[in-house]
Amino acid sequence: EDKVVQSPLSLVVHEGDTVTLNCSYEVTNFRSLLWYKQEKKAPTFLFMLTSSGIEKKSGRLSSILDKKELSSILNITATQTGDSAIYLCAVDSNYQLIWGAGTKLIIKP
Amino acid sequence: DVKVTQSSRYLVKRTGEKVFLECVQDMDHENMFWYRQDPGLGLRLIYFSYDVKMKEKGDIPEGYSVSREKKERFSLILESASTNQTSMYLCASSYNQPQHFGDGTRLSIL
Numbered sequence: 001e002d003k004v005v006q007s008p009l010s011l012v013v014h015e016g017d018t019v020t021l022n023c024s025y026e027v028t029n030f031r032s033l034l035w036y037k038q039e040k041k042a043p044t045f046l047f048m049l050t051s052s053g054i055e056k057k058s059g060r061l062s063s064i065l066d067k068k069e070l071s072s073i074l075n076i077t078a079t080q081t082g083d084s085a086i087y088l089c090a091v092d093s094n095y096q097l098i099w100g101a102g103t104k105l106i107i108k109p
Numbered sequence: 110d111v112k113v114t115q116s117s118r119y120l121v122k123r124t125g126e127k128v129f130l131e132c133v134q135d136m137d138h139e140n141m142f143w144y145r146q147d148p149g150l151g152l153r154l155i156y157f158s159y160d161v162k163m164k165e166k167g168d169i170p171e172g173y174s175v176s177r178e179k180k181e182r183f184s185l186i187l188e189s190a191s192t193n194q195t196s197m198y199l200c201a202s203s204y205n206q207p208q209h210f211g212d213g214t215r216l217s218i219l
Contacts, residue, residue: 009149031206032206034206034207036207041212041213042113042199042210042211042212042213043152043199043210044210045207045208045209048206048207088151088152090152092206096154096157096167097152097154097206097208099151099152099153100151101149101150101151102151
């Protein structure tokens with residue numbers, strides 16, 4: 001059975017800290033891994049990763065895929081209160097997204 | 110920018126009612142999806158559609174049906190609402206990946 005596991009489930013840090021969120025997967029036919037950020041409403045797309053070892057970066061957020069370890073990390077540097085959200089990881093397996101349960105990140109001022 | 114619009118942000122219905130949730134996308138995407146999201150469980154796929162009048166069951170289709178009469182519109186139907194269907198419902202559309210989401214409908218069944 002395909003599955004995606006995110007860790008930690010929740011995380012509380014102070015503003016300015018750096019955080020690393022983890023996503024591991026076991027799927028039958030890996031096509032890509034996606035990261036989303038969800039605040040109060042719709043999940044918004046952050047990154048899509050298909051190749052191992054190539055970092056995707058957007059401002060203070062970056063992500064990398066390790067196909068050997070079947071995992072990905074999402075890094076956020078110099079965190080701000082606006083980074084507080086649920087971060088969702090999903091893997092495209094056979095054209096369907098398999099979702100992790102999410103990591104709830106809380107940034108304290 | 111992709112726009113996925115769900116008809117209601119909040120909805121309260123009674124047990125046994127037939128409930129319709131509507132979703133419209135403006136990007137001519139072929140693929141549309143309905144998920145429910147519950148704390149600690151992530152997003153679970155209810156139904157999806159790859160074309161007009163076409164539907165496929167997801168992981169948790171029981172108690173739900175869908176309709177896709179036009180490419181831009183995908184409706185989720187709760188045939189006879191029950192309290193365990195209280196949840197956040199998210200619609201998404203895509204050409205390939207990524208999927209783009211609507212703001213969600215928080216549905217309460219009393």
